Amino acid sequence: MDVVESAVQKAKRFRGYLARENTLTLRVCAYDALSALLIERAGFEVVGTTGYGISASLIGQPDIGLVGYAEMLERVRTIVNATNLPVDADIDTGYGNALNAFWAVKNFARIGAAGVRLEDQIWPKRCGHMEGKSIVSLEEMVSKIKAAVDARNSENPWLVIGARTDARSVAGFEEVVRRAKAYAEAGADYIYVEAPQSMDEIRTLVREVPKPISFNIIPGGKTPNFDLRELAKVGVKYLSVPMVCLYPATKAMIQALEALKHNDMDKIAQLGVNWSEFNEIVGIRRWNELEKKYSL
Numbered sequence: 001m002d003v004v005e006s007a008v009q010k011a012k013r014f015r016g017y018l019a020r021e022n023t024l025t026l027r028v029c030a031y032d033a034l035s036a037l038l039i040e041r042a043g044f045e046v047v048g049t050t051g052y053g054i055s056a057s058l059i060g061q062p063d064i065g066l067v068g069y070a071e072m073l074e075r076v077r078t079i080v081n082a083t084n085l086p087v088d089a090d091i092d093t094g095y096g097n098a099l100n101a102f103w104a105v106k107n108f109a110r111i112g113a114a115g116v117r118l119e120d121q122i123w124p125k126r127c128g129h130m131e132g133k134s135i136v137s138l139e140e141m142v143s144k145i146k147a148a149v150d151a152r153n154s155e156n157p158w159l160v161i162g163a164r165t166d167a168r169s170v171a172g173f174e175e176v177v178r179r180a181k182a183y184a185e186a187g188a189d190y191i192y193v194e195a196p197q198s199m200d201e202i203r204t205l206v207r208e209v210p211k212p213i214s215f216n217i218i219p220g221g222k223t224p225n226f227d228l229r230e231l232a233k234v235g236v237k238y239l240s241v242p243m244v245c246l247y248p249a250t251k252a253m254i255q256a257l258e259a260l261k262h263n264d265m266d267k268i269a270q271l272g273v274n275w276s277e278f279n280e281i282v283g284i285r286r287w288n289e290l291e292k293k294y295s296l
Contacts, residue, residue, distance in 0.1 A: 005084065010114040011158035014086035017045055017238075018160065018190060018212050024232035027214070027240040031057045032075070033082035035245040037281060040083045046114075047083055049076055050242040051090045052127050057246065065124025069095040069104055077111040086114030088160065093123045097140075098147040105151035105161070115160030117192060118148055120167070120179065128166050128194035129221040135170050138179055142186045149187040162214065163188035168195055169222070176201075177208055184211040190238055195222040202226075203234050212237035219247060 005013070017025040028044045030036035031053030039047050052063035054075050059066060076089045089108050094101025101118060108116050119125065120141040122134040135141075145163050152159040163183035167175040173196075180191045190212040196202050205213045213236055217223050231239060252271050259267035273281070 007109070007112040007114065007156055008158050010086040010112070011156055011160060014046060014088065014114040014160050015158060015189070017086075020237070022232060024228060024236055025238050026228075027088055027216075027238060028244060029053060029240060029242040030079050030083075031246050033078045034282070035249075036079045036083040036085075036087070038245065040085050041281070045085065047079065047085045047087045048240055048242070049079055049087065049089045050246070051092060053243060053246045062130075063125075063127040064130075065092070065126065069100075073104075073107055073111065076108065076113060080112040087112070088115035088117060088162065089113040091116045091118055093121055093125050093136075094118050094144055094148070096123060098143045101144040102147040102151045105148045105159075106155050109152060109155035109159050113159070115162060115189075116148070117162035117164055118144060119164035119192075119194075128164075128216075129218055129223075133166050133170055135166055138182055141165075141179070142182055145183055145186040145188050160189045161187065162190045162192050164192035164194060166194045168193060168197070173197075173201055173204075177204065180205060180209045180213075184209055190214050192216075192238075192240070197222075197224065199226065199230070199234065202231070202236060206235040214238035214240060216240035216242050218243055 025046060026044055027046050027048035028039045029048040029050035030039055031050050036047050054072065055061055055063045055067045058071065058075060072091065076087065080087045091104050091108055094104045105116055120135050122136055126133055141163070145161070148161050152161055165176055165179045165183065167179050176193055180193065183191055188211060191209055192214040193205060194215065196205065196215055202213070215223060217225060217239065228239065256268045256271050259271070
């Protein structure tokens with residue numbers, strides 16, 4: 001789009017996607033500004049941010065709570081600035097207690113995020129598909145959600161708040177349902193359940209929780225590779241796909257570097273876009289036009 005939408009307009013658009021009937025909206029995840037650009041060019045509707053992808057690309061380390069609030073805020077800011085799509089930001093646990101969550105939500109709203117997603121792990125958290133997770137009490141998470149709602153209302157009342165529970169692998173499915181209902185009642189706009197294990201579990205969540213249900217699918221992760229059409233049929237509204245950009249990019253880089261070691265420049269060319277294609281992706285034409293406009 002040529003006209004830049006306000007954060008309010010983007011948040012309204014995001015809310016509209018979650019309200020559609022019989023439609024599965026994909027939360028396609030970016031780990032940097034370039035991947036966000038590519039997601040938009042591919043025609044998707046929402047950009048998510050991936051905590052693991054940002055940790056890996058920013059500091060070269062796993063998603064075990066090593067990237068803090070300020071670093072995540074800055075990376076998300078660059079992603080928001082790179083795309084016209086609504087950005088739904090992973091803000092981990094809110095980086096502390098309810099006061100920290102309040103402050104985090106206010107500031108992610110101020111940089112233009114259309115949504116934020118808060119989780120119920122104990123900080124430092126870890127990727128939901130890893131072992132060794134711990135979760136806070138239901139009461140503490142409800143307090144964080146209420147703080148997030150208050151922060152949202154003070155900055156952008158249309159901001160979407162997602163609440164994630166990692167209870168499935170820690171306390172079992174019954175606890176997932178209990179928490180999902182409580183988080184919805186506390187004001188979360190969608191409920192994200194880490195790694196549901198069957199279609200029966202998903203149907204139960206859709207039936208019993210009065211807010212849109214979401215989760216993610218990662219190649220090799222703990223969530224089964226559910227068919228997307230089947231998920232839409234049973235009423236799942238929102239699916240996160242975290243590593244769809246980073247995993248293929250990583251493999252291509254490994255192959256290109258291996259080809260360089262063997263002096264195979266043709267293989268490198270086959271693995272990537274060319275000079276002209278890349279310049280087009282990052283918008284060189286627009287900058288050339290601006291340069292002409294402002295030349296003396």
